[in-house]
Amino acid sequence: RSVEELSIWEDARSMLRKARAEGVETAWDRLEQQTPHCTFCELGTTCRNCVMGPCRISPKATKSGKLQRGVCGADADVIVARNFGRFIAGGSAGHSDHGRDLIEVLEAIVEGETTDYAIRDEAKLRRIAAELGIDAAERPLMDVARDLVDECYSDFGSRRKSVGFLARAPEKRRALWEKLGMTPRGVDREIAEMMHRTHMGCDNDAPNTLIHAARCALADGWSGSMIGTELSDIIFGVPTPSMSTANLGILKKDTVNILVHGHNPVVSEMILAAAREPQLIAAAKAHGASGITVGGLCCTGNELLMRQGIPMAGNHLMTELAIVTGAVEAVVVDYQCIMPSLVQIAGCYHTRFITTAGKARFTGAIHFDIHPHNAMEEARKIVQMAVDAFAERDPKRVEIPVEPVRIMTGFSNEAILNALGGSLTPLLDAVKAGSIRGFVAIVGCNNPKIQQDSANVGLAKALIERDIMVLATGCVTTAAGKAGLLVPEAASMAGPGLKAVCTALGIPPVLHMGSCVDNSRIMHLCGLIANELGVDISDLPVGASSPEWYSEKAAAIGMYAVASGVYTHLGLPPNILGSQTVTDLALNGLEGLVGASFAVEPDPLKAADLLDARIRAKREALGL
Ligand code: BF8
Ligand code: SF4
Numbered sequence: 001r002s003v004e005e006l007s008i009w010e011d012a013r014s015m016l017r018k019a020r021a022e023g024v025e026t027a028w029d030r031l032e033q034q035t036p037h038c039t040f041c042e043l044g045t046t047c048r049n050c051v052m053g054p055c056r057i058s059p060k061a062t063k064s065g066k067l068q069r070g071v072c073g074a075d076a077d078v079i080v081a082r083n084f085g086r087f088i089a090g091g092s093a094g095h096s097d098h099g100r101d102l103i104e105v106l107e108a109i110v111e112g113e114t115t116d117y118a119i120r121d122e123a124k125l126r127r128i129a130a131e132l133g134i135d136a137a138e139r140p141l142m143d144v145a146r147d148l149v150d151e152c153y154s155d156f157g158s159r160r161k162s163v164g165f166l167a168r169a170p171e172k173r174r175a176l177w178e179k180l181g182m183t184p185r186g187v188d189r190e191i192a193e194m195m196h197r198t199h200m201g202c203d204n205d206a207p208n209t210l211i212h213a214a215r216c217a218l219a220d221g222w223s224g225s226m227i228g229t230e231l232s233d234i235i236f237g238v239p240t241p242s243m244s245t246a247n248l249g250i251l252k253k254d255t256v257n258i259l260v261h262g263h264n265p266v267v268s269e270m271i272l273a274a275a276r277e278p279q280l281i282a283a284a285k286a287h288g289a290s291g292i293t294v295g296g297l298c299c300t301g302n303e304l305l306m307r308q309g310i311p312m313a314g315n316h317l318m319t320e321l322a323i324v325t326g327a328v329e330a331v332v333v334d335y336q337c338i339m340p341s342l343v344q345i346a347g348c349y350h351t352r353f354i355t356t357a358g359k360a361r362f363t364g365a366i367h368f369d370i371h372p373h374n375a376m377e378e379a380r381k382i383v384q385m386a387v388d389a390f391a392e393r394d395p396k397r398v399e400i401p402v403e404p405v406r407i408m409t410g411f412s413n414e415a416i417l418n419a420l421g422g423s424l425t426p427l428l429d430a431v432k433a434g435s436i437r438g439f440v441a442i443v444g445c446n447n448p449k450i451q452q453d454s455a456n457v458g459l460a461k462a463l464i465e466r467d468i469m470v471l472a473t474g475c476v477t478t479a480a481g482k483a484g485l486l487v488p489e490a491a492s493m494a495g496p497g498l499k500a501v502c503t504a505l506g507i508p509p510v511l512h513m514g515s516c517v518d519n520s521r522i523m524h525l526c527g528l529i530a531n532e533l534g535v536d537i538s539d540l541p542v543g544a545s546s547p548e549w550y551s552e553k554a555a556a557i558g559m560y561a562v563a564s565g566v567y568t569h570l571g572l573p574p575n576i577l578g579s580q581t582v583t584d585l586a587l588n589g590l591e592g593l594v595g596a597s598f599a600v601e602p603d604p605l606k607a608a609d610l611l612d613a614r615i616r617a618k619r620e621a622l623g624l
Contacts, residue, residue, distance in 0.1 A: 001028070007317065007452035009482060011248040014401035015321035022397075024348050026320050027339065031448045043578030044080040050200040055079070059578060072200055080579035081206035081213075082198040084555075087574065088213040089194035091556030094336050095517050096156070096187045096224025097359075098264050102231035103152045105266055108372035109235070110145045116270060116376040119145060120237045124414075128230050132164045152231070155223045156187045163187065163223035165230075168527040172536040173565060177218070180593060181211055182563060184219035191216055206581045207589075214563040214594070221560030226520035232265055232303065239306035239412040239514065241419070241507075245404035246481035248318065250311035251327045253400060255293040256284045256390045258383065259313055259322055261342075262334035263515065265303035267356045267370050268296075270379035271332050272304055280383050287390045292383065297322060298337050299515035302477055305409050306514050312407070315453075315475035316550070317446035323351050326397035330386035335360035337445075337551065350392035352385055407481035408488065411471075411511040413525050419505055424532050431541065432624055434467070435497030438541030438615035441471040441513075441522045442480075443557060444549040447572065450602070453479040455547035455571050458604030460485055464509040466612055467495035474516040475548075485510040519557050523564060533622075538565030538595030541618040543611040547571035547604055558598065565595045567614045569607045573600045 003016040006028050019026055040046045045057035047070050055070030057079060069075050074082075108114040119125055122141055125148065129136035134147045155163045162183045166174060177183045184190055194216050197203035203212070233239070251257045258275060260268035274280060275292040284292050295313040296304050304310040313322045316337060322328055323345045330352040331342060343364040346353035355362050356370040356378070366385070368378045420426045430436045440463050446452050456479035460470050464485070472480045480486050485493070491502035494509040502509050513521050522544075526537045533540075544561045546554050548571055561568045576582045591597040601607040 005451060006448070008454050008457065009247070009452065011314075011402045012318060012321055012452055014399065015248065015324045018399055019321065019324045022324070022348065024324055024345055025341070027317060027341070027448045030341075040578075042575055044083050044575035045076050045578035047074060047079045047082070049082065049198065057578060074204065077206040077579045077581040078204050080576050080582045081209040082203075084574060084576050084582065085194050085198050085209045085213045085216070087552050088217050088556050088559050089191045091552035091554065092187070092216050092220035092224065093191050094553045095220050095228065095556065096191070098336070098517060099224040099226075099228035099231070100156060101264055101266060102228055102235065103149055105235060105372050106145060106231055107149045110142055110149055114372040114375070117235055117372060119234060121234050124230075124238055125234045128234065131167075152227050155227065158186050158189045160185055163219060165226045166222050168524055169222065169564065170527060170530045170536050173530075173538075176594065182215045182218060184215050184223060187219045187224045190219040206579065207585060210582065210585055214559055217556045217559035218563050220556050221520060221523050221564065225517040226524070228517040229514070229520045233412065236265055236269055237307050238414050239410040240415050241408060241410040242309040244305055244309045244311050244407050244409055246312040246407050246478050247402050247404055248313055248322060248325055249400060249402040249404035250293065250295045250313055251322070251325055251400050252290075252293050253327065253398060254290045256287070256289045256291070256387050257293045257295065257328050258386045259295050259297050259328055259331045260300050260304065261297040261319060261331055261338055262360075263299040263303075263336045263517070264334045265300060265307070267332070267334045267375070267379075268300040268304050269308075270370070270375045271382060272308060272310060274376065274379040274383040277380070280380065280387060283384065283387045284390065287387055289387075289390050292387070297331075299474060299517070300334060302474065302515035302518070305477070306412070306512070306518075309409065311404060312478045312481060315446055315478040317448060317452045318478070320345050323349055325400055326394065327400055329389040329393065330354055330382065332356065332382055333360070336553070338362070349397070350389055350394065352389050354382055354385070405482055405484060407486040407512070408508050409486070409512045411513050413521050413528070416511070416525070419507065424529060428529065428532060430497075430501050434624065435501050436469050437467045437497070437619065438543070439469050439471060440543045440545060440611050441473065441519065441561075442476045442545050442547065443473045443516065443519055444546035444554040445475045445551055447548045447550040450548045450571060453482070453548070455602070455604040455607075456480070457483040457485070459545060459547050459607055460510055461493065462605055462608035463611065464490075464494040464498055466608070467497040468612065468615060469498055470510040471513050471522055472510050473513050473518050473522070477512050480510045480512070486512055516553060516557065519561075523560070526564065526566065535622070536565055536595065539618060539622060541615040541622070541624070543567045543569065543614050545569040545571075545607060545611065547607065562590055562596045562598060563594050567596045567599070567611070569599045569601060569611060571602055571604075571607070
């Protein structure tokens, strides 16, 4: 395929050409090698859960009468549901284990094991503690923090009837979850139970397995991820609106360029802090650089963008291409969504590929084992290593293809409320008046099966034109940013109602709300709006979409959104189409159970129609 077919962006296209010229293989090349994919796997009808197998169910099973069941007797419905259940459990585990890492940092602060991290927002800590039932008013900060640590750890265990932040959901919704057996009791519990249920000979009723998949995802959205978001705010600060820039143009020819990649701010915040230290800047200057640039990739980039305003180099499919510029001294990663290929690509240049988490090691990488007690010390060594690598940069191989685009970031719920003067009322008035017809969260990834960012951007543009405000997180952020949608001036691309509201408030029609764990901010906001209106989340004129998703985590997000009552569009289907029962449930049956379902539609304009129709129906039902 031509580079034009692979991505909508000039920076990506230029780097794809350079990669081809320099013999560097990318995800797109490997996708071609992997195509066609195994049909059984695409349909979700392969099972490797025991060694009587592996087994596969033929899509033509009913006609031939053969290969209808695995050796144990499991049929397509059971196998698809089990696979999908484990898929959701994988995603929930990723977000939630990230959340747990923040509890560990807060614990290290409380126990005095680190001075590298601190409680940066005492007021938020006390507010969250009080929300979780801790006496937070007049006790010493560290006592409150210690109780908060215990409270959060307890959410991961088995001794609760429901997780702590669930109280943020409307009462109606909680009653529904209770009735359906979907109330998440503990993060690790639901994930472990999913592994148990999907062992050979356990849960052999597809709908029952899917109900638990929803419970597992709800544990992620309303606990694991939510803890991740709230504790990150407490430790690193609540995001407030600020300006930054995005695309590969943020890399500078004359600076030491360090890219942080992965998800958890715990490491990237330290790298940024070290890179701002005078002695390391002086070291960079001694090497002939004018300074140090720290740029973001993927979600840890989003975390630093939201709180520190660092520039974004790119999203998922830009991670390989960023190195191809030849201008990156170091890529520093923690975990999740980091292509193993980065080790090889870094090896083609002077780029140091540096891992920092014991649970995410890459053969061939340089490893620094970062913990709360040694984080700053190790971060300084990493930045020094990047500075030293600058001497090895080959200027003849450097190509920085574009100029950066301005973006606005930092829309935490606190910031949104602040912009509205402390109450949701003005926003809801705009919704009631129809100037804002509704909200759609566009979240998730890139997938080389789809022209990069064509659907992410196409959908966002189509929705704002229809006066539907867009909330962006994860890898959609950089997509929206590069398209010029994350600046107040983008109001000119919105419909008349949304344009007027954005112009009055000085905000963009697409609001950046953070990383993928920060989708919990959006769930929280849905809860706040529903409670304010005295309705359930499923009654709201809202929707969600992941047009270019690829990961288990994105599936978990989609699942908790639907289970929370949010109609959710996916640009491509999960591997479930081999089961009619599971597919029907996902696309239709869930509507009757939880008041929302999935919709699959590759065309972003048709997807906009679907979301628009949904919002129209919900507005009508509310009498708007
Ligand atoms: O958690 S959007 S490609 S980076 S999975 Fe990954 Fe998808 Fe990007 Fe963040 Ni989210
Ligand atoms: Fe085959 Fe059943 Fe074993 Fe799966 S659990 S591999 S379907 S025998």
